[in-house]
Amino acid sequence: MIDILQMRYFVALAETLHFGRAAERLHISQPPLSRQIANLEKELGVRLLERHTRQAALTYAGRRFLEDSRAVLASFDQACRNARLADGGDLGELSIGFMMHAAHTVLPGLTRRFMASHPQVQVELREVVPNALADAVLTGRFDAAIMFNPGPVRGLDAHAIFREPLCLAVHARHPLAGREGIQAHDLVDERLIAAPADVAPTLREAVVGFCRLGGFEPTVRLEAQLQQTIVSLVAEGLGIALVPQSLRKMGVADVVFRDLQEAPTIEHVVVWRPGNLNPALRPFLSEAGIVPRQK
Amino acid sequence: MIDILQMRYFVALAETLHFGRAAERLHISQPPLSRQIANLEKELGVRLLERHTRQAALTYAGRRFLEDSRAVLASFDQACRNARLADGGDLGELSIGFMMHAAHTVLPGLTRRFMASHPQVQVELREVVPNALADAVLTGRFDAAIMFNPGPVRGLDAHAIFREPLCLAVHARHPLAGREGIQAHDLVDERLIAAPADVAPTLREAVVGFCRLGGFEPTVRLEAQLQQTIVSLVAEGLGIALVPQSLRKMGVADVVFRDLQEAPTIEHVVVWRPGNLNPALRPFLSEAGIVPRQK
DNA sequence: CGATCATGATACCGAAAGGGTATGAATGAA
DNA sequence: TTCATTCATACCCTTTCGGTATCATGATCG
Structure with a gap:
């Protein structure tokens, strides 16, 4: 059966056109190379080289086989490298x-x-x-x-991997919009907008826990899954919300973000x-x- | 050293995910297959399959190696076929x-x-x-x-591979344009256009020989390498010519082609x-x- | 024109690798 | 728990591979 070894030998030989030097390059002696090439030719049923005393020359079929063999060897070696890369998570x-x-x-x-x-x-x-x-x-x-x-x-x-404090999002004309040092009990009686507990339980817990520290149980009559949606609802004047601080980067008209004293954090x-x-x-x-x- | 055999074994195994059935498909028994796969994994340094008791499953690296191996095997086999095709003159x-x-x-x-x-x-x-x-x-x-x-x-x-008679090419208003059964001696004193002897010796020989059979030595004062050029020169009224019959297929204005009696042939x-x-x-x-x- | 040299093929040997059979270990099913 | 399935391991034999020694051939050179 023809195998990749014979192809490697053939390519080395085709590149040197000299059995002795090709064998040297392959770190084997000349007779095994002669035999492998002979086997290869026999199994292909095709003469790949014309042996002359002073030098060998590729036949047409040999030239073709050289080109193809180079491509096969390259993809073979690549396949092995790829397996190692894939195993290492690099591919x-x-x-x-x-x-x-x-x-x-x-x-x-x-x-x-x-x-x-x-x-x-x-x-x-x-x-x-x-x-x-x-x-x-x-x-x-x-x-x-x-x-x-x-x-x-x-x-x-x-x-x-990340923890950020919540901040207060209110409409620009809301009384708290100009306040500093807002604390939990300042939010009593406000209409809170928050994510449902089943969607973001820890976020919801942070909001509710903050209110409880201020001494009251918040009532949430409006819920939305996405923080961005919640901010939009605040912009529409439908309530206030405690949202992750990074939402400040969003430019939303009519919404003001305020720091909280002892702000809860979300992970x-x-x-x-x-x-x-x-x-x-x-x-x-x-x-x-x-x-x-x-x- | 990894070789094409192990790749073939691996592909068979990856396609069945069953050592016994893969071995059967490869016409070998199960233990050599197990060993070859183990060797392959060892030489790659990569685990290709997760062996479970009931079935095997490819790892990520194994999936990658399967895809690559299929491509390598296809190009390998193609290379061998190509060598045979090239040797047979079919590629x-x-x-x-x-x-x-x-x-x-x-x-x-x-x-x-x-x-x-x-x-x-x-x-x-x-x-x-x-x-x-x-x-x-x-x-x-x-x-x-x-x-x-x-x-x-x-x-x-x-x-x-082909032999065709020469025919006479004359200008449409030339006296010979209407004649039938033209013979060699009818061309005496005509200005002949022909290809140079070094370009088409047998053609020149055919023309000259035909004239000699008519009893005269032709004078060629205008030469051109290509038959098509010669016909164009005839169309311009610069002389007459003996040209291969197939030039009749060319439609050239003002040129008339006439059969010759005992026409010489060109090969x-x-x-x-x-x-x-x-x-x-x-x-x-x-x-x-x-x-x-x-x- | 013959001696010499270079080159590849052949013969033979020991080592390595491949495949086969027998059997063990592990695990899921009954 | 027992049994069946499946893959791994152990061991043997054959094949193949690479190495050394040697031969055949043809080009080169005195």
Whole structure:
């Protein structure tokens, strides 16, 4: 059976046109090379070289086979390299799901760093409403997701990568719009807009907990999943909200953001399935500052 | 060393995900397959499959290696087939030089037949002034050439493939334009236009010989290499000419072609270098009706 | 024109690798 | 728990590979 070894020998021979020197280059002696080439010609049923006493010359078929062999050897070696690269997470695909909010905070930098250090990994980024993210990671739809901390989820590992304080978002003509040093009890009787507890439980908990510290139980009569939506609702005068500070970067007309005294904080986490065997996941987590524990 | 055999084994295994069935498909028993895969993984330094009791599953790196391996195997097998095809003259390049006149006679049909029976041979056709053709074949510029018979040329084989009578080309207002049964002696005192003897010796010989049979020695005061040029000169009233009959197909205003009694004939030959080892040359010659003698 | 040299082929030997059979270990199913 | 399935391991034999020694051939040179 013809194998890659004979092709390597043939290419070396075709490039030197000299059995002795080709053998030397291959770190073998001349007779095995002669025999391998003879075997190759026999199995192909094709004469590849004309042997003359002083030098050998490729036949037409030999020239063709040389070109093809070079291409085969290159792709063969590449295949082996690729397997090692893929195994090391340096080649392949990585699919990341994230809540919209992350696009304004950690996602851009993290993605840029990972892509720079792993140029051969195809990265798929996909925005998803937060409550679908955990399931999507569990089913394998995503290799990892970036979201507000959902609390412990069975089958998922999570690691905090970012923490930011909440701030108050009010309409520009709201009485609190000009106030400094706003505290929890200043929000008594305000109509609060917040994300549903099932979508972002820790965020909701932070909002509610802050109010309780101010001595009252907040009433939330309007809910929206996305922080950006909540800000828009504030702009429309439908209420006030406690939102992550990074939303200030969004320019929204008629909305004023104010710092809070003893502001609660909200955490971004990366979540992943510990059983996920995509080798590109580990370097991604490393880039996020996470050293996953060995299984 | 990793070789093509292990790749074949791996692809079979990856496609069945079952050592026993893959081994069966490869016509070997299961233990050698296990060992070869283990060797492959060891040499790559990469785990390609997760072995579970009930079924195996490819790792990420394994999936990548499967894709690459399929491509490598395909190109490997293709390289072997190509060598055989090239050796048989069914794949490669063939370069044919020809005098312009052949484009009106044998070249189109011959080329069409050869290309139809050898679709994978790249054919290069190149028009050349006739006296350069023999040298171009000798130097290897062309694998073969089609031309008027140049007589014996050292180092070239030649074989006739077409013979056509010459006819008379005269201006439409020439006295001979209306004559039938024109004979050689009717051309006495005419100004003849012909190709130089060094360009097309047999053609020139045919013209001169015909005149001698009519009892006179022709005077040629105007020469041109190409038959088409000669016909144009006839159209301009610069003289008359004996040209191959197939030039009648050219529509040239003011030129009339007349049959000759006992018309001389001119031969097209294919010439080639017997030492030319391009395998595509033999089938080309066969297509031209030539069975080259074995060297 | 014969001696010499360079080159590739051939013969033979020991080592390595491949495939086969027998069997063991692990794990999911009954 | 027992059984069946599946892959890994152990061991043997054959094939193949590479190495050394040597031969055949043809070009070069005195």
